[in-house]
Structures are given as structure tokens and as C-alpha cells.
Amino acid sequence: MDLDVLAEAIDRLSGSDPSAYADTESIEHLFRQLARLDAFVTEATAAFDVAGNWVPDGARSATAWLTTRCRLPKPVARRMTRRGRLLRHLPHCREAWADGDITAAQVDVIAGLRRDSTEEILARDEEILVSHARTLPYQTFVRTAAYWMQLADPDGVEDDDEERRARRDVYLDRSFGGMWLGKITLDPISGAIVGGELDRIERAMFEAEWAEARATLGRDPTVADLVRTPGQRRADALVEMATRSQMAPGDARRPGPLFSVIIDYEALRGRVCELADGTVVAPGSLLPWLDEAYLERVVFAPGRRAEVSQTARLFTGATRRAIELRDRECTHPYCDVEAALCEADHIVPFELGGLTIEENGRMLCGFHNRQRNGRAPPDR
Secondary structure: OHHHHHHHHHHHHHOOOHHHHOOHHHHHHHHHHHHHHHHHHHHHHHHHHHHOOOHHHOOOOHHHHHHHHOOOOHHHHHHHHHHHHHHOOOHHHHHHHHOOOOOHHHHHHHHOOOOOOOHHHHHHHHHHHHHHHHHOOHHHHHHHHHHHHHHHOHHHHHHHHHHHHHOOEEEEEEOOOOOEEEEEEOOHHHHHHHHHHHHHHHHHHHHHHHHHHHHHHOOOOOHHHOOOOHHHHHHHHHHHHHHHHHHOOOOOOOOOOEEEEEEOHHHHOOOOOEOOOOOEOOHHHHHHHOOOOEEEEEEOOOOOOOOOOOOOOOOOHHHHHHHHHHHOEOOOOOOOOEHHHOEEEEOOOHHHOOOOOHHHEEEEOHHHHHHHOOOOOOOO
16 A cells, blocks of 8 residues: 555655754655645545544544544644634645645635635636745745735735724733733734833843853853843833833823834835734724834835935944835845844945945844855854
């Protein structure tokens, strides 16, 4: 039987030395075959669901059978059976997944676009979306799919964002032992405001702690040399936020959030609305904030000067900010450090006559900027 052949092949592979497959080509090939097997198992599970072969065992559903017999968490079993059902309506996804070109993650993104109001449009555009799924990094593809949904169902995405905001919730309560336990659920805009300030305070704490450790040790410290773990530092940053709130006068001026409206007319010419961290939001979700927010407009166009002289040594001010908003993160293909933590680097080196303009700038994290310029990264 084919399953016996599969088991034998896996036995042979498992009996070999995994380090023999540790090169880049082998790892990529292994993940492609893993995706193909995952696709086949999902389709077989869908056929099992439709055939009702779980009924004789007394299970109430295929999900219940998978949860018991295959020892899957119920959400995983439910997601697999649902994914298998939706594949019947997504032939291009089915083909690309069977070929190993995409994974279940991309399939779920495209399947999530299918609703009554978009069914016909998705059938028309599925092949295009799958071609993007084959080539784009996952997070970039998620943004692409979100924009497709904004164009395909503009009213629906406005309702979705209203529903997401309605789900905001904070739980914080003291446990029996005196510890405080909690959970925070925020919509994208509220989360960006709270998370951004929390990150800013935590980063300042980290830099102060790092400098103190370096002064004490007489060398660059490692993370293990710091007195707090990242989780502890983030908890302390949250306490600091509350402390600063108590210290602020009741009549103090309330800081307004900054909305960065990202526009590239020549490239996009369409409906663009996303936060600086790359989260796509419906334009209507901004309306409740507009009476207290500041708007930042950056136009990416050759020849348009921002603030810094073309011959300045460093990217600063509005020029750096424009590059941050354009790149969002380190531009090295294997890195996702957010732009605010990166260094603005000249594409054509300054020493070789490279100008300090938006077109010649890019964000690189400290590690990749040092690597690019031939300086050894610090051992952290």
C-alpha cells in the first residue's frame, strides 16, 4: 500500500543523520515536502469528514473523532476539517499547496477572504492571490490580502473593524497568593498606542540597564548579564506607565496619537490605510480618533526633499522618518527588526559619493548594518 511505502521512506529518513540535511537546499526541500504531505492529509481528512467514517465509532463529528483518536487539540482538529472543506472552493490554493509552493498558513489567509459578499470576486482573483502567496514573505502577503479584502468588500471590512474594537477588554485581578493576573485585548489602533508607549519605556530601561552593566563589567554585556529578563522589564515598564499617569496633573495637555498616512501614488493608486507597524485597518476605524490625533503625511517621490541636506553625513529628521515609514523594518531579507530600532544606511556609501536622500537610504538593524559595512557584530 502507498501508506506502507510512505512509512518505509520516513523510517529510512528518520534512521539517517539529520545533520546530513542541514544545508539550505535540503531544509527548503524538506519544508516543501512537509507542505505537500500536509496538503494531502488535509484533503484526506476532508474526504473522511464527508464520508462520515467517524460515525460507526459513535463520534458526533469528524473533529471529535480526530481529537480522540489522533490526540489533536480540538481547535487544531476543527481548523483542519474546516480547511479541508474550504479547499473544494479554492482550486488554485489546492494545486499550489499540493506542489509545496505554499503552506497551510497561506491557505488560511486566502480561505479567510471567502464570505458571501466576496465569493464571486475571490473565484475571479484566487489565481492572482495564490501567485502572491507563492512569492511574498508571509507578513507582506497578509497585508496584500487585507487590501484585497478592502477593495472587494469595503463595507464588510468597516464592520469587521468595528467588531474588533468592540472586543476590546482588560482583565486584571489579584490571585489568592497576592499575585496579579491579567489579560489585555485591544483593537489595532488602541493596541498600537499602548504597545508603542510600552515599547518606548521598555527600550529606555533596557538601554540604561545595558549601559550600567557595560560600565560594571568593562565590556559589552550579554543578555544573561542583565539583572532583569525581558518579561520582567516589560512588567516594570507597565508599572512605570501607571506611575507616570498618577504623576500627571489632572489638567495636563493630553498627548494625541500620531497617524502616519502612507502614500505612494505612482505604485499604488488605490485604497491605502495601514498603521506604521504595517497593520492594515479600514479607513473608518480612524474616525473616532481624528478629533485628537495628529496626521503625518510623507510623499515618496524622486526629487522631493524633506529636511536633511543631500550632503549631510547622517539621515535625520524628516528624511529618516520618511525612510522608516517606507521600509517599516530592517531591509535585510532575513530580518524583521522594526524600523525605529534600525539605523538608516546609505545604499550607495556616503564615502563613494552617495547622497543623503530618501532614494539612497534604507533601514538596517545594527547587526546587518555592521555586517554590510564589514564590521564584526558584537557577541551578545
